[in-house]
Structure formats: structure tokens, C-alpha cells
Amino acid sequence: xxxxxxxxxxxxxxxxxxxxxxxxxxxxxxxxxxxxxxxxxxxxxxxxxxxxxxxxxxxxxxxxxxxxxxxxxxxxxxxxxxxxxxxxxxxxxxxxxxxxxxxxxxxxxxxxxxxxxxxxxxxxxxxxxxxxxxxxxxxxxxxxxxxxxxxxxxxxxxxxxxxxxxxxxxxxxxxxxxxxxxxxxxxxxxxxxx
Ligand code: GLN
Numbered sequence: 130x131x132x133x134x135x136x137x138x139x140x141x142x143x144x145x146x147x148x149x150x151x152x153x154x155x156x157x158x159x160x161x162x163x164x165x166x167x168x169x170x171x172x173x174x175x176x177x178x179x180x181x182x183x184x185x186x187x188x189x190x191x192x193x194x195x196x197x198x199x200x201x202x203x204x205x206x207x208x209x210x211x212x213x214x215x216x217x218x219x220x221x222x223x224x225x226x227x228x229x230x231x232x233x234x235x236x237x238x239x240x241x242x243x244x245x246x247x248x249x250x251x252x253x254x255x256x257x258x259x260x261x262x263x264x265x266x267x268x269x270x271x272x273x274x275x276x277x278x279x280x281x282x283x284x285x286x287x288x289x290x291x292x293x294x295x296x297x298x299x300x301x302x303x304x305x306x307x308x309x310x311x312x313x314x315x316x317x318x319x320x321x322x323x
Contacts, residue, residue, distance in 0.1 A: 130154065130169050131154050131166070131167060131168045131169055132155040132170045133155070133156060133158045133163070133166070134155050134158065134171075134172045134174065135157075135158050135172065136157035136158055136174075137159060137180075137181055137188065138181050138184060139175050139177065140175045140176055140207075140300065141176075143300035144207075144308075146300075147300050148308065151305060151309070151312070155172075156168070158194075160188055160190070161190055164190060169316055170202065170205070171202055171203070171205070172204075172205045173205070173209070173210025173211075173214065174208075174209070175207045175208035175210065176208075177209060178213055178223075178225065178235070181210075181225075182213060182223065182225040185213075185225070194226070198214075198226060198291070199228055201290070201291045202291060203314045204293070205308075206229070206293065207295055207300070208264055208265065208298060211294035212225070212235055212265055214226050214227075214228055215227070215229055215231055215233035215294070216230050217231075217232045217233070219232050219233070219234045219268050221235050229274075229289055229292050230270065230271035230274055231271070231284075231287060231294065232267070232268045232270075233265045233266070233268065233294075234267075236264075237283075238263075243264075244260075244263065245261050246258070246259065249280050249285075250278060251286055252278070252286070252310065257299070257302075257307065258299075258304050259278075259297040259299075261297045261298075264285075264296045264297060265296055266280075267283070267284035267285065267296070270284060270287055275289065277295075285297060291314065293307075293310070
């Protein structure tokens with residue numbers, strides 16, 4: 130199995146390290162020709178969604194990736210990656226891939242609560258650690274979107290078909306549950322273990 134990690138900006142190395150510890154191969158998507166390599170899943174890391182969206186277009190990777198997501202490529206969108214996937218942003222005119230039928234609010238926790246740590250239930254995984262960094266949350270989701278996690282009444286994790294979108298950074302904690310869940314979606318026979 131090969132996982133592609135978008136590496137134009139942001140916290141991509143942490144995902145590569147996590148996959149490495151799970152014994153899963155990955156490579157970085159930095160330019161258009163990297164898309165020629167076969168891959169089974171895509172991680173869109175945290176960072177700055179505006180910059181990532183701009184670079185994806187400038188590097189001519191945008192249309193190809195959007196097409197593949199629409200065609201069923203498993204994708205994990207983390208924080209800025211969730212913003213890239215969202216069909217609409219409530220406080221920003223931009224739409225990037227727009228493949229995930231949710232409305233997302235950017236920088237939704239304001240300045241003081243810009244970064245925080247908590248723990249909450251995530252789908253069937255039980256309680257997982259959650260590190261939020263100038264995080265978005267999901268204001269609303271289409272009826273066929275599965276809500277995986279909520280923190281203080283706000284949706285912070287969803288799944289829709291081949292797409293998982295989360296507000297927080299699972300790559301910054303010692304818990305492999307979410308990456309495992311994603312890898313199973315990508316076709317792993319059983320959860321890889323660190
Ligand atoms: N605030 C960033 C944005 O709007 C997201 C932050 C993150 O990815 N940690 O793109």
C-alpha cells in the first residue's frame with residue numbers, strides 16, 4: 130500500500146512519520162509529476178488552507194486530485210485539509226475541492242482558544258486525544274454525512290463515503306486510531322499496529 134501525503138505546505142512530515150511507524154509506505158506530493166506514482170489514499174495535512182489551495186492550483190495538481198477524490202480515492206483531510214474538502218466555508222468566500230458536503234467555519238475557536246488539547250469519543254474508536262490548532266469546526270453537514278466526533282456540541286470529525294474530515298491533528302499525539310481507520314478505508318486488510 131502507498132499513501133500520498135500532500136507536501137506543498139504545512140504539517141505533512143508528522144503524517145509520514147506516523148505512517149512509517151505503522152509500517153505503511155508513503156511519499157510526498159510536491160509537484161504534478163508526483164501524481165504519476167500509484168497511490169491508494171491521500172492525506173491532506175494541516176497548515177494554511179489558503180496557501181495550500183493557491184499552490185495546488187499553481188502547481189497544476191488541483192483538477193487531477195479533485196477528480197480522483199470524486200472518483201472514490203480515500204482521503205483524510207486534517208484541519209486545513211478539511212477546509213480544502215469542504216463544500217462551503219461560512220466565513221470565507223473560497224471553495225477548494227468542495228467534495229465533502231459540509232459547511233466549515235475557519236479559525237472557528239477565536240484567538241484565545243486558537244489552540245487547545247482535549248479528548249473525546251471518535252466513531253467506534255472510543256476516546257482519542259485531540260490537538261486543535263487554529264482549528265475549523267463543522268457548522269452543518271448533509272444528512273448522509275456520518276458524524277464521528279463532537280466537542281462541546283461542535284462537529285469536529287465526519288466521514289462521507291471515501292472522505293474523512295477532522296478539525297484536529299491526530300499526527301501530533303501518540304494514538305494511531307484515526308490513521309488506522311483511514312488505512313482500512315484505503316484497503317489495509319487489518320489495522321496496522323505501531
Ligand atoms: N487556520 C488554518 C486555515 O484556516 C487551519 C489550521 C490548521 O491546519 N492547523 O487554513
